[in-house]
Amino acid sequence: MAFYTEEEQTEDYLFKIVLVGDSAVGKSNLLARFARDEFYPNSKSTIGVEFQTQKMDIDGKEVKAQIWDTAGQERFRAVTSAYYRGAVGALLVYDIGRRQTFDSIGRWLNELHTHSDMNVVTILVGNKSDLKDAREVSTAEGKALAEAQGLFFIETSALDSSNVASAFQTVVREIYNILSRKVIQSQELKKQEPRSGKTVVLQEEGNQEEDNQAKKGGCCSS
Numbered sequence: 286m287a288f289y290t291e292e293e294q295t296e297d298y299l300f301k302i303v304l305v306g307d308s309a310v311g312k313s314n315l316l317a318r319f320a321r322d323e324f325y326p327n328s329k330s331t332i333g334v335e336f337q338t339q340k341m342d343i344d345g346k347e348v349k350a351q352i353w354d355t356a357g358q359e360r361f362r363a364v365t366s367a368y369y370r371g372a373v374g375a376l377l378v379y380d381i382g383r384r385q386t387f388d389s390i391g392r393w394l395n396e397l398h399t400h401s402d403m404n405v406v407t408i409l410v411g412n413k414s415d416l417k418d419a420r421e422v423s424t425a426e427g428k429a430l431a432e433a434q435g436l437f438f439i440e441t442s443a444l445d446s447s448n449v450a451s452a453f454q455t456v457v458r459e460i461y462n463i464l465s466r467k468v469i470q471s472q473e474l475k476k477q478e479p480r481s482g483k484t485v486v487l488q489e490e491g492n493q494e495e496d497n498q499a500k501k502g503g504c505c506s507s
């Protein structure tokens with residue numbers, strides 16, 4: 286999705302979103318709940334990479350989210366750079382009942398930023414919110430980390446479905462909004478240059494340097 290020309294504006298949007306986080310935090314079940322409304326109480330570790338495409342409606346526009354899922358465990362993971370390549374959104378997942386998975390978030394964030402654009406829209410997801418008695422990470426701690434890192438934040442339960450759709454929708458809506466702003470900016474540029482040839486109204490990569498400068502430390506602040 287490098288360019289959209291004027292004629293192509295009516296085409297669907299396809300956004301690659303990656304699920305990231307330690308093993309057994311519930312990445313595969315969040316995807317299963319969101320895409321198929323299913324839950325597996327005894328799911329096995331993911332081996333390699335799987336993805337699922339889900340249609341979503343954003344402001345009456347059809348958007349497709351291609352959601353990628355891989356193993357949290359190093360030995361089951363596929364080639365890391367390929368997993369992140371082209372991603373425009375990420376869910377960084379931990380288990381609210383296992384502090385160790387929350388402590389790993391910094392490492393996952395580093396990996397995400399090493400292999401993808403700094404501007405990837407990211408939400409920190411505290412999963413298994415149904416495990417009330419086993420909670421080891423408070424909501425306030427999750428929020429604070431998200432704020433410090435410039436991420437969105439939500440707590441979910443793949444088991445009882447709470448906030449699962451919202452987590453994905455938050456990311457996809459923000460990507461869509463950023464894209465729409467770029468289209469408007471390009472159209473304004475086009476008005477100023479009426480004699481230019483074929484008009485490119487969206488370039489996903491944009492001006493990387495400028496974008497990184499503007500948004501460092503936060504994917505979605507503008």
Ligand SMILES: Nc1nc2c(ncn2[C@@H]2O[C@H](COP(=O)(O)OP(=O)(O)OP(=O)(O)O)[C@@H](O)[C@H]2O)c(=O)[nH]1
Nearest residue numbers: 308309310311312313314326330331357413443444
């Ligand atoms: N109580 C509760 N259990 C959950 C929830 N989400 C997932 N689980 C359970 O946690 C275990 C691990 O879930 P998975 O979805 O396989 O975890 P994963 O992050 O994909 O793990 P890897 O593929 O190894 O990286 C399974 O037994 C799930 O049933 C949840 O929201 N609440």
Ligand SMILES: [Mg+2]
Nearest residue numbers: 312313330331
């Ligand atoms: Mg999995």
